[in-house]
Amino acid sequence: MTSDMVAVDQDLVELTPAELKELEAVLTGGRIDVVTAEATKSSVIQVKGLSAYFGHKQVLNNLNLDIKEREITALIGPSGCGKTTFLRTLNRMSHSVPGFRHEGEVSVMGQDIASVKDVESFRRKVGMLFQRPNPFPMSILDNLTLALRLFGVSKKERLEIAKAKLDEVGLYEDLKDRLHHSPFALSGGQQQRLCLARALAVEPRILLLDEPASALDPKSTRMLEDLFMRLAEHMTIVIVTHNLAQARRIAKRTAFMEAGEIVEFESTHALFTKPNDPRTRVYVEEQIG
Numbered sequence: 217m218t219s220d221m222v223a224v225d226q227d228l229v230e231l232t233p234a235e236l237k238e239l240e241a242v243l244t245g246g247r248i249d250v251v252t253a254e255a256t257k258s259s260v261i262q263v264k265g266l267s268a269y270f271g272h273k274q275v276l277n278n279l280n281l282d283i284k285e286r287e288i289t290a291l292i293g294p295s296g297c298g299k300t301t302f303l304r305t306l307n308r309m310s311h312s313v314p315g316f317r318h319e320g321e322v323s324v325m326g327q328d329i330a331s332v333k334d335v336e337s338f339r340r341k342v343g344m345l346f347q348r349p350n351p352f353p354m355s356i357l358d359n360l361t362l363a364l365r366l367f368g369v370s371k372k373e374r375l376e377i378a379k380a381k382l383d384e385v386g387l388y389e390d391l392k393d394r395l396h397h398s399p400f401a402l403s404g405g406q407q408q409r410l411c412l413a414r415a416l417a418v419e420p421r422i423l424l425l426d427e428p429a430s431a432l433d434p435k436s437t438r439m440l441e442d443l444f445m446r447l448a449e450h451m452t453i454v455i456v457t458h459n460l461a462q463a464r465r466i467a468k469r470t471a472f473m474e475a476g477e478i479v480e481f482e483s484t485h486a487l488f489t490k491p492n493d494p495r496t497r498v499y500v501e502e503q504i505g
């Protein structure tokens with residue numbers, strides 16, 4: 217940028233570094249590149265005509281959506297509308313429920329979930345966090361290294377990975393002298409971060425989060441949200457949340473589901489500020505109160 221341009225900026229207003237960067241991008245034409253990069257982000261999950269059933273009961277009806285890489289996508293909607301079933305279909309967990317079947321195509325990182333033979337290796341790429349933290353009944357260290365041991369990673373390397381992942385979720389300093397202790401003495405927020413570190417230990421490409429902060433206090437919730445946003449710089453995250461403010465804070469796109477269908481799937485901002493479907497508007501207004 218020339219010095220003239222900078223002078224113009226300063227005359228206008230005080231700009232934040234982010235605004236300045238954006239202005240600079242516009243002036244230099246860089247913005248077009250940014251927009252193009254967004255548009256060409258590839259879809260890491262492609263869902264076409266997905267319907268799902270538990271026995272005779274249909275719970276998902278003809279879902280169609282593409283989830284882009286390195287983004288947070290939120291799923292919102294009333295209880296019982298099928299969010300958890302959808303999320304668990306993506307890593308084939310729903311398939312272990314007797315009577316479950318699906319129709320349509322779900323491609324995860326280019327692989328049709330119907331044709332997955334080695335579920336263990338497949339799930340290595342698709343990590344999951346649940347509503348309640350679920351540490352295994354073993355030491356903190358063993359929680360972090362169990363999967364690595366199954367995958368044949370050496371003891372030395374396992375310890376290094378465990379420490380690095382604890383550090384990544386901000387727990388290393390607190391827990392470094394307690395690696396051999398039980399995880400159950402930790403607070404709920406710490407337990408959930410430990411479960412996140414455990415999921416991250418096998419380097420998944422995708423994280424599925426089912427209301428991961430619903431049992432946590434606001435401070436732990438924010439801490440997790442910050443982690444998710446940082447992780448989304450290099451991985452894809454799909455989060456079910458009943459907390460609409462949370463979706464607005466962290467998700468790039470949001471899908472609103474009702475009665476087993478996707479009513480609307482939009483950029484988060486558009487979905488909350490100018491929904492296309494009256495059902496979305498009603499739900500958002502009711503939730504916000």
Ligand SMILES: Nc1ncnc2c1ncn2[C@@H]1O[C@H](COP(=O)(O)OP(=O)(O)O)[C@@H](O)[C@H]1O
Binds near residue numbers: 300
């Ligand atoms: N294991 C199961 N067997 C039978 N029906 C189920 C099972 N799990 C969920 N359902 C039903 O599927 C529907 C969707 O549930 P779910 O995916 O848990 O919704 P949400 O996560 O949006 O609350 C509900 O009607 C629920 O009762």
Ligand SMILES: [Mg+2]
Binds near residue numbers: 300301
């Ligand atoms: Mg659910």
